[in-house]
Amino acid sequence: MDRRRFIAASGTALGTILAGCTGQTETQTETQTEGETTAESESYTVSIEPLGEVSFDQVPETWVANNGSWADMGIALGQEPPKGVWLTSRYHTHYYDDIPGLSVDKSDMVSLSKSGSVSKELLYELDGDVHIIDPNFLMNRFDGWKQADIDEVRENVGPFFGNTIFSTNYPWHDDYRYYPMMEAFEKLAQVFQQQERYEAFEAVHDEFQANLAPVVPGRSERPSVAVTWASGDEPEKFYPYTISSGTSFKHLHDLKVKDALAKTDVKDFHSSRGAIDYETLLEVDPEVLLVRGQEAKSAEEFQNTVVEFMKNHDVASSLSAVENEQVYRAGSLYQGPITNLVLTERLASDLYDADTTLYDRQRVADIVAGDF
Template sequence: MSRDNPTRRDYLKYGGAVIGGGLLAGCTGNTESDSAPTQTTTETQTSTEATTETETAEATPEDTSYTVELSPAGEVTLEEPPTNVFTHFPWFPDMASALGQGDTINNHWWEGMTAGLEYFTSGFDDFEIEWAGKATGWGFTKEQLYELDSDLHLVDPSWVTTQDNWNQSDADEVATNLGPWLGNYFSCYHAAPPEGWADSYEYYSLWDLFDRVATLYDERDRYDALASVHEEQLSTIEDGLPPESERPSVAYLSISEDLSAIYVLRLNAPGYWNSHTRPLGAVDAFADADISGPFKEVDMEALLEADPDVILALWTVTETFDFGTLKQNLADDPVGRELSAVQNDRVYPQGTRWQGPLMNFFQLEMTAKQLYPDQFGAWPTYENGDAYPEFSPDEQLFDHQRVEKVIDGEF
């Protein structure tokens, strides 16, 4: 589908070079969001000829556009904050909710993210996931994007060009006729970008991405408040970590209830998928494994050979996964029962690597307590359907109430 007419959005500009060339983006996002009404200044001057001349000059309004730079899209400028935003991967809807802008999200891929965020934010009063029910499954078409008619597409344009029925001209068309792309998928685990993009591709943290999104939404105050809490949380964790020699070995797994599929993931690798495990500095039980992609399938014997002190099991804090059954099956399995983590009851549930800043707060706290109970307080036993535990203020590793207030607009 194409349009012969100029773009409908005179108020939205896609800056920088055409995305097809691949752009070298800067590492910071800048906002010019301080808006001011037009001011009229009247100056009266009395000359020596007794002539009074009144000069009235209208000041030029300040630029109220919102500009960020992010590889690979380059520079993106919106004349107004977006009100209709397309996303695919779950970390961007999380960001919108954190900024009090969840109602702007018109699409995302995975409904499981809704359940995960509901679990972690269960202690927040009146917190609403406004994009719940808007998951459409994996992938999307150009026709769908024209139907949604979004101001902004929070998706990496280089990733888009790797998908079926998409090419560079399609991506350029959407950016021109609808709204720009903004995303950086391959920072998730510092994967190699697709051919044609590698020379200019840069990697960013989860909070780097959040910074740019906040600027485009004109939500710098909310972002700064949340970033301050995040910095305090990281500092609290860093100060409390035991010496490296006393840290446990950890198997970070995606594992089925019946043990028929076991996948090992990196624990300390770069990328925002590890933004809740890497700061904790535990020992990766599979650090020497040859993992060429984001994960590697192993069997129970390989797991026993590594024999981790702790097992972290992804995707397990939802009602669709029976975590109790998983633990029982490990205890009943002739190989699984030999695992130190099983014998010492150190098999723990986890959320998802596909986290935005809200889930990152809770998953950092959760994982720190699971790995270092002596330093940060023990993680309670999890039963299917449980809500996130209520920790007293002195047990919290970040200020839960502060985050809730920021989301509600109290800075």
């Protein structure tokens, strides 16, 4: 297979990587800065750990994303949706219903994870110009992926560019830094050469934070919440999440909630892969119970199924959160600049009875459409 037009140069944690030629001549000596092109060449370089410097000789048009965090960033930058994400079911495009005129069609989007593994052949088939995927995620989460496979896909299909930003609880992530959502977003903006769009979204994010600040009460009045994962309409077991770094917890950090599980004997799901039952939840007895795995439901559907089931459950009905009607959807694992606005405002309404609009929906729509 012919080499692609995109190249990746020396990496930090993954060693020296090369996927093609830059097409530059000896006369092209003008210095390039990260994320910027020169007057004499379209080639540009963007740096991200663990890959180091990744160079492109043309702006990518098609792409594959690890998850909804990166997918949402691409949409915010005015790009076509990625050809694939890890699980399409966890990329909740209905969040865009809040934004005037914005919708994303997932009908042709492919789930990269099939029966718990990711096929190298699928990446060949998708033929993306760039893979916004942390190679360490592939090599540590899925059997069969080795450095040689990463090198092969990069050489024959397109480079990798990414960092596992949604969670820092994987032990293999200790070897290199984690990027907060907005910093990762800025990196992707450099890949797609959409720095002005990023700057416009940065202003929206800053204004949102300013609007949110007076909504969040003082520490003594903030609720203690337990974050769990439970699917189905009648959950009997829960996977516990302690609130840590990562885009999956950004809205909770922004809302400054207290972590009900942090100082208990309950082990975080990432380290234990274990579940807890209602009896254990009752021992913790959080003020608020936040349930993940329920994002396909509306608030009303969630209350009429999961919460109604808890109210009629012998043990769950004794939980303070159930008695006080403080059980809510927890929000997605994967958040980008648009979905974070939607989820943070939603949970601010749930937790703090905020009845005000915290961000300008039309402004978001305008930026995505190219009106900065």
